[in-house]
Every structure is written in C-alpha cells, then in structure tokens.
Amino acid sequence: MKMRNSIHLIAFVWLMLITIGSSWTSTLATPAMAAEETVASTADAAQAIRQEPIDSGDNAWMMISCALVLFMTAPGLAMFYGGLVRKKNVVGVMMQCIFMMGLMTVLWALWGYSLAFGGDGAWIGNFDHLLMRGVQSQWVAGQPVVPVSGSIPTLTFMLFQGMFIIITPALICGAFAERMKFSTMVVFMILWATLVYCPLCHWVWGGGILAFGGEHSAVSAGGALDFAGGTVVHISSGVSALICALLIGRRLGYGSEPMPPHNLTYTTLGAAMLWVGWFGFNAGSQLAADGIAANAFAVTHFGAAAGAIAWAGMEWITRGKPSVLGTCSGLVAGLVCVTPAAGFVQPIAGLVMGLAAGVVCFFACTAIKNKFGYDDSLDAFGVHGVGGTLGAILTGVFATRAVNDVADGSPLGLIEGGTIIAGQIAAVAITWVLAIAATFIILKALDATIGLRVSQEEEIEGLDLSQHGEEGYIFI
Amino acid sequence: MRKIEAIIRHFKLEDVKSALSEQGVQGMTITEVRGFGRQKGHTEMYRGAEYQVDFVPKIKIEVVVGADDCQRVVDTIVRSAQTGQVGDGKIFVADLAETVRIRTGESGKSAI
Secondary structure, three states, X not given: OXXXXXXXXXXXXXXXXXXXXXXXXXXXXXXXXXXXXXXXXXXXXXXXXXXXXXXXXXXXXXXXXXHHHHXXXXXXXXXXXXXXXXXXXXXXXXXXXXXXXXXXXXXXXXHHHHHHHOOOOOOOOOOOOHHHOOOOOEEEOOEEEOOEEOOEEHHHHHXXXXXXXXHHHHHHOOOOOOOEOHHXXXXXXXXXXXXXXHHHHHHHHOOOOOEOOOOOHHHHOOOEOOOOOHHHHHHHHHHXXXXXXXXXXXXXXXXXXXXOOOOHHHHHHHHHHHHHHHHHHHHHHHOOOOXXXXXXXXXXXXXXXXXXXXXXHHHHHHHOOOOHHHXXXXXXXXXXXXXXXXXXXXXXXXXXXXXXXXXXXXXXXXXXXXXXXXXXXXXXXXXXHHHHHHHHHHHHHHOOOOOOOOOOXXXXXXXXXXXXXXXHHHHHHHHHHHHHHHHHHHHHHHHHHOOOEOOHHHHHHOHHHHHHOOOOOOOO | OEEEEEEEOHHHHHHHHHHHXXXXXXXXXXXXXXXXXXXXXXXXXXXXXXXXXXXXXXXEEEEEEOHXXXXXXXXXXXXXXXXXXXXXXXXXXXXXXXXXXXXXOOEOHHHO
C-alpha cells in the first residue's frame, strides 16, 4: 500500500512537471532565436537560406558523422552486447539494437524531433516540427527553400540528433538483457524516448532548463556544459538502466549458474567499432568541421585510450591479469566520460578523464555491483551511469575558455577559476531525478498491465527462440 | 573389430594423426569435447564475476580397426600423444558389433 502511494505521488509530480512545462512553453514562447528554430514559419525559412548559406565542408562532415553514430548502435553496440550474453540470447539482444534503429527513427520523424527541438520553452519542445514540418525543403514564394541550421541543412541536424535517440535507449538494453519481454520493451522504449529523452534533450540542447547560460536555466544554477550527451545520453540511459535492473529483477540462476560472455571476439570488435563511431558522436557534436571539432576528436581519442589502459591496469594490479573484456569496458568508460567534455577541455584533460573513468567504472562494475547484488547484466549503469556522472562533474573541473569560449571570456572550469561546476552538479541531479522517476513510473505501469519479464520457461529456453523463433547459431 | 576412442590434448592432434597414418590407419573422426579427469580446471574472470571452469577442452579421436591391429594403434596413440604431464588424456577401447560402408553397403572388416 505504501508502495502504491509513492507511485501515485511520483506520477502526480511527473504529470505536474509536464503540464507546467507545456503551459510555460506556450506562454513564454518568444520569437525564435536559434537558427534551427527560425524555420517555424515558412517566411523565416526563406530568410534563413539567404542569411546563412550551407557550408559544404561542414555538411559533408556532419553527414559522415550521422553515419558514424548510427554505426555505433549496430554493428557497434549490437556486437558489444551480443558477445556478452549467453548463446541462447545473442540474436535477441542484437534485435533490440537493430529494432531501435527502426523504432526510434520513426518516432523521431513523427513527433520526437519536434518535442526536443520545437520552440524554446523551458520544459519541452512544441509541435512545430511534427512530421518534419519546417525541417524538410519547401516551396516558398516561387522557389524551393532548404531550411538551414547554422551552416548545415536542418535536415542534417535532425538526422544527427536522430542517431542519438537510437543509441540512448539501446544502451539501456544492457540492463535487462536475457529476460525482458520484447513486446513490453517496445512499449517501454516508445514511452521512455517520449517522456525522458525528448524533454531532456530539449532541456540541454533545445534551450530548456539545463541549457548553458540559457534563459530558463536559473533552476539549474546556470545550466550545464554537455558537449555531446553526458547527461542526455549517458546519465539518462545509465540511471534508467539501474532502475530497470532493480525492477525487473535478476536473471534466473544469477549468482549460482555461470553466465560468462559467450563470444568475446564479438565484444572486442564491437568495442572497437564504438571507439570509431564515437568520433562522429563527439566531434560531430560541434555541428561543424572546425577547430573545436578537431579538439573534440582528440579528446575522444585520448579518453578512450586512457580508459582502456586504466581498467586493464586495475585488473592487472588487483587480479594479476589484464583482461580483454576489461580493456574493452575501459575504453567505453573513457569515451562515456569525455562525451560531455570533448569540445570544452584540452586533450590532456581528456587523458586524465579517461584514466579516472577506467578506475571508477572498474569499481562500479565489480565491487559496487557485487556489494548490492543487482543484476545490471551488461553493466549499462556501471559504465554509462557512473561514467556519465563522473564526466559531467569533471567537465566542470577541466573545461577551459581556451578551447571553447562559451561564456564571453569568463573562466569555465574549476582549474581556471570558473564556477560552472555548480551547474554541472545541478544538471546531474536533475537528470538523475528525471530518469529515476520516469523510468520507475513507466515500468510500474507496464508491470501492472502487460508484464515485464518473459515466463520462466521462455527465459530458460532463451529469448532467441521464445521471442523471435530464431537461433543465432545453426548446426548445419 | 575394435573402436578406439582417445581423448587427447589439442596440440597433439597433428602428431597423433600423422603417427596413425604411418601405421596404415585409413580414417578417423575427431570431435572437440570438454571433460575432466585428474587435471584441474581453471578460473575465468569477467568484470569481477569469477567462474570455476571444470570442463577442460580436449580433442576426441575415434578410430575403428581390426582386432589384430588394435594394440599397435593404441601404442601409437600413447607414444604420439604423451607429454608426461597430468592432462594427457585417456584411451577407451570397445568391441564393435558392425561397420557398414554407406556407399556400397558392404559390411564387416572390409568396410573399415
């Protein structure tokens, strides 16, 4: 009964949040400022194309970045996760990744992009861009007009952001691997993307309450620097993953049966693909092919490298052998950690952040997980939740105006005497609260209606056969 | 007829195969198997989860020979598969009721 009351309370607070947010959006709507928002009306669009021509270099880099980020979900994450599960669940987990490419793209095209990037409200976007309105080319005053965002077509911007909403929910799949009902997962992901990802994306990158120096960011101590999605992608998915692991419960036989990865060669190659794809993810987040993009590229590379060495080194020291899985986990942890920082910190700071992530996430995935006994099967929380949180905070330490002068000459990180770390911590806290509350409510609702887990028999048989009627490896 | 099953180390397969070929053995079947005897298994560690692996991977060779050749073949396997360390494997010999060559349908020793 107590539990039920708390659910009602959280549901109520959540609804209030959204309602207030929506009304603020409509009442506080001011003339659109950012370039991607100027296309709300067709007249503005016509003006936009005349004011800001498309830079072919930027656009070329951004379209390549789009492909790189898509490549992270599958084959990258699909192979990384696929190798970590048992043989009977390998195509099941790959399916979750590849299906997200379809599902999230449709959602993004229909309403997701508009909720994330429509208007400049505090809490959520609007419906201006439903069905790609104002994003796609249009016929205005006797000529075709291509909406432009900054120096690239708004379509390129929409696509790039669309790749992020694919990988974010796919990351969560690591927490409930090998036991969640596929149909429930589909409904969960639609709700999660709409109620968590889109608002959060709007808060950080669409001018909402977490936008750095934005008009609504007094709530979050001035907003956060999040270059490529430390909060939006990694904290949101990692913390939601923890809630999933807790509410769905452990796999049958967890702790008593051996559950080693069934194919570490997949996992290793998948991790390497993530490293490559992450260049698009981070360096692409500059939305241009300029010096800051090059900085982000270097920070990304250094972060991954240091993370790999750090995790492997921790194993070497504590257990006598460096493992392949540890090296792969470390590089991903390093990449996660530098994601919010890539365009704001120096490359050597990236190296330090990667090292820190390798060590901290190593403990999160071993000591902490074992102590609390939750079955975060593929360590989505231990790597993305913990690494993302660490990265967001360390961005507040290492960010420097020498790399990216976002505050008109004022110092940024602690090291150069800046105070943005307050906003970083506030943004982390707000993101944690949103992810915990919303994921909890969605999962409780789905548990009460369609059920979260497959039956015991289906779990023993494996998700490949029980959910999809297929097998990963066929003996012929 | 006898059926000889030899459980050997992976890296000894090539030695055993060529030694048997020299002895005139015409064919054999091999399988990758797992099992344990006196050799201890090992532990594996994945992100802090430690597993004791008791079933050690080995190769199983199956050879069918006439009763007269059996001892010579067994000796050959022992000689070629031996390292002297625990874990060299085992050989099992059994009487075999029948052998049939599928292509021609002939049976008995001439079908081996």
